[in-house]
Amino acid sequence: MTTRAKLTAYSALATALAALCMMPLLTTRSWLTHALLVIAVVAAAGAGLRRAPVYRWTVPLGQLLVLLLLLLLGFAGEGGTLPGPSALRVLDQVFTAGLDDIQQYAIPAPPTAGLRLILVSAIGLIAVAVDTVAVTYRRSALAGLPLLALYSVGNGLAGEHGSWVWFAVAAAGYLLLLFAEGQDRVSRWGRVFYGGARGSVESGRVSPGGRQVGVLALAVALLLPVVLPHWSFGLLNSGSGGSGGKGVGGSLSTSLDPLVSLEAAISKPTDAELLSYTLDTPLADQVYLRTGSLDQFDGVNWRLGSTTVQDLPAALPAPEGLRDPQVARFEGDFKVDERLGGSWLPMPYPAASVQLPDRSAWKLDPLTRTVLPTSDKAIRGLSYHVTALDVRPTANELRLAGTAPSDIRERYTALPTDLPPVVAEQAKAVTAGAKNDFDRATALVNWFTGPGFTYDTAVSGGTGSNAIAVFLRDRRGFCVHFASTMAAMARELKIPARVAVGFTPGDSKGGNVYSVTGRMYHAWPELYFTGYGWLRFEPTPSRGVPTRYTEASTAPTTAPTQQATAAPQTASAAPLPSSGSDCTAKQRQLGECGSKDKAVAKAAEESWLLSGQVLGTLAAVLALIALLLVPMVWRAAVRRRRLGGGGRRGPGGSGAAELTDAQVLAAWDELVDSAWDLGIPPDESRTPRSAAHRITEKAHLDADSAAATGRLALATERVLYAPPGQPVTEPLAADVRTVRRGLRAAAGRAGRTRALLLPPSSAQLWWRISDAARAARATAGAAVGRAVEAVSAPVRRVLTRGKGSTPES
Incomplete structure (x- = not known):
């Protein structure tokens, strides 16, 4: 491998290793496959351009064009085909959506197309910069600057999700690049004498002392921070990670759109236990664990509107809207597994108090009663105790509930001006016969859980205005779609509404102990009723336990059995009757009573590498590579056929044997084509002897090659001009190979590369x-x-x- 090829490979490797620090930024890692493919193709494009007779400054321009083509194929292609005229506009839209996603999501964020585009394009640009500096302009030391920028941004955004491992691998890649360039610099001075008893001489290698210094520097960089004191200020401090607002009591760590993280968890469900708990209530198997609620809708997302938090008190304030807070209570103990990180605190709703080992690690949003961590690691391995209120209104009580206060109605019925008209039209049509807010809410629940809607996790996520319109048109989706759409429709009917997130009731582990797994993530709407506060409603078919007040207020329906997901009203839910002896209550709650094959298909995580678009892109790239390799492969096959191969005897071999006229002429054709490939085009007007003399002069062949050329010309003239009966027995194949070696030595590196990859004689094909x-x-x-x-x-x-x-x- 040439020095430039080594530098190209090490530059790509250094970029790939530095890019690993980006892995914690998204919830999945399949996007990294795309990024590594981009790095490899950009490096290959640079290597090819440097072989061509072009100016050095044009190499990075060509690499940028290749990068743009890869991004168009990967993110703007239609079904994996080549991008059309509108591809740049589509790519711009995806990139703009990614910028919006950066503002909305906390780390780790869901793998939206916009975020994947930003990460892949950034890594691609760094790959171009490193390749340009280290290989095109031979300044490997300066290549550390773009690598450092990539690592600094990635590790800085990752915050507490980062690791010293990413620095180790990134630094190792940079050191390998420096060693490769150092070896090249040393080799230019010739052979280096290291001394010693026998005067050992070694050429082209970096001194072992240089390698030792590099390894020692890396080890010191990794170990020194362990013994140094930690400062919590300055430009290098990343804080607690996450994004959030400030208020009374300090900062909080939260995702601005937890529904997106919920979508990612629902799309790849897991049976791993996230937390376990015990409750002293007979309805423990129906208790939902609410982590929080999103009370602001801007047409793009449902989000937590409050930015003011306070220190977590021992006793939580009275629930908003609850007339009589002196209702029955129940208690529970919770134990969180290490797998659950960055989550708001799961609790039954409404909680009256919570006991935590370190209250300073948590803040309270008093408006939504959401308990938020100050760092993503605060909840891992946490044990806590909760006392909750057992609110159980009846349907008739809710029908008689008074009008909500004006401030509640104003805040929780606000909608964006660009909300599609279909939302209001459908809400009014569904609730046309209802006389009060409770009956309107129940009508919406019955409509969503009826046969017209289908639960489907394969549908693209989203809670914005466009996503709601698409959901109402297609009537397919999962809990996020049902919850956000019902909340928006309730607001159109002037019913205060918001979206809650959390977990469905856990699986019983015996006694009153329950286990919550990754399959129990859920979202649902909360509606406000004066005197009772915020109450849960369940519009998701086959994924929710209906509340007692909605179940008792409606006639039997043929809608699909409803299953548990996550809701705040702990004691207000009632168990579902069994629909069959072969389906347990928990299976009905999780929607696992249907075909197992279908469930497995829906649960499969979509991989970038297996998507149709990527397969189409890879097919197009492979087809292009195959097309470029056709001349080389065809030329090699012709040479093999002419000189013998695959068990066939060619025009030359061991021992004396007569060659046929066809074998002799094939050897001569191979000589002429070899000279053509290496810069000497054929002249059909010349005799073989004149052509051999011309090739010898133009290529400045050495004596052996010139003699072999003369023997080939003489054998060819004997076949063409001599009378029959004068067979040729010389090993002409060996002569052809001798001449080719002489021609290659005279052609130079560029000529040899062109003869290999794009041989001019392949025009005959x-x-x-x-x-x-x-x-x-x-x-x-x-x-x-x-x-x-x-x-x-x-x-x-x-x-x-x-x-x-x-x-x-």
């Missing part, structure tokens, strides 16, 4: 294809002519006979 095409057209034309003649001849004969038999007038 195009000539043969053109001749075959012309022959095929001629044959097809002749066949069509014969067919037309066969059909028209009888007609002409009939017409001619009829004309000849016409009587004269």
Whole structure:
């Protein structure tokens, strides 16, 4: 491998290793496959351009064009096909959506197309910069700057999700690049004497002392922070990670759109236990664990509108809207697994108090009663105790509930001005016969859980205005779609509404102990009723336990059985009747009573590498590579056939043997084509001897190669001009190889590369294809002519006979 090829490979490797620090930024890692493919293709494009006779400054421009093509294929192509005229506009839209996603999501964020585009394009640009500096301009030390920028941004955004491992691998990649360039610099000075008893001499290698210094520097960089004191200020401090607002009591760590994280968890469900708990209530198997609620809708997302938090008190304030807070209570103990991180605190709703080992690690949003962590790691391994209120209104009580206060109605019925009209039209149509807010809410629940809607996790996520319109049109989605759409429709009916997130009731582990897994993530709407506060409603079919007040207020329906997901009203839910002996209550709650194959298909995580778009992109790239390799492969096959291979005896071998005229002429053709490939085009007007003299002079062949050329020319003239009976027995294949070695030595590196990848003699393949095409057209034309003649001849004969038999007038 040449030095430039080594530098190209090490530059790509250094970029790939530095890019690993980006892995914690998204919830999945399949996007990294795309990024690594981009790095490899950009490096290959740079290597190819540097072989071509172009200016150095044009190499990075060509790499940027290749990068743009890869991004268009990966993010703007239609079904994996080549991008059309509107691809740049589509790519711009995806990129803009990614910028919006950055503002909305906390780390780790869901793998939206916009975020994947930003990450892949950023890594691609760094790959171009590193390759340009280290390989094109041979300044490997300066390549550390773009690598450092990539690592700093990635690790800085990752915050507490980062690791010293990413620094170790990134630094190791940079050191490998420096060693490769150092080896090249040393080799330019010739052989280096290291001394010693025997005067050992070694060429082209970096001193072992240099390698030791590099490894020692990396080790010190990793170990020194362990013994140094930690400062919590300055430019290098990343804080607690996450994003959030400030208020009374300090900062909080939260995702601005937890529904998106919920979508990612629902799309790849897991049976791993996230937390376990015990409750001292007979309805423990129906208790939902609410982590929080999103009370602001801006047309793009439902989000937590409050930015003011306070220190977590021992006793939580009275629930908003609850007339009598002195209702029955129940208590529970919770234990969180290490797998659950960055989550708001799961609790039954409404909680009256919560006991935590370190209250300073948590803040309270008093408006939504959401308990938020100050760091993503605060909840991992946490044990806590909760006391909750057992609110159980009846349907008739809710029908008689008074009008909500004006401030509640104003805040929780606000909608964006660009909300599609279909939302209000459908809400009014569904609730046309209802006389009060409770009956309107129940009508919406019955409509969503009826046979017109289908639970489907394969549907694209989203809670914005457009996503709601698409959901109402297609009527397919999962809990996020049902919850956000019902909340928006309730607001259109002037019913205060918001969206809650959390977990459905856990699986029983025996006694009153329950286990919550990754399959129990859920979202649902909360509606406000004066005197009772915020109450849960369950619009998701096959994924929710209905509340007692909605179940008792409606007639039996043929809607699908509703299952548990996550809701705040702990004691207000009622168990569902069993629909069959082969389906347990928990299976009905999780929607697992249908086909197992279908469930497995829906639960499968979509991988970038297996998507149709990527497969189409890879197919297009492989087809292009195969097309570029056709001349090289064809030329190698022709040479092998001419000189012998695959068990066949070519024009030369061990022992004396007669060669046929075809074998001799094949050897001569190979000599002429080899010279053509290496810069000496053929001259058919010359005799073999004159052609051999011309090749010898132009290529400045050495004595052995010139003699081999003369023997080939003499053998060819003997076949062409001598009388029969003078066979050729010389090993001409060996002579051809000798001449090719001489031609390659005189051609230089660029000439040899061109002869290998794009041999000019491969034009004969195009000539043969053109001749075959012309022959095929001629044959097809002749066949069509014969067919037309066969059909028209009888007609002409009939017409001619009829004309000849016409009587004269």
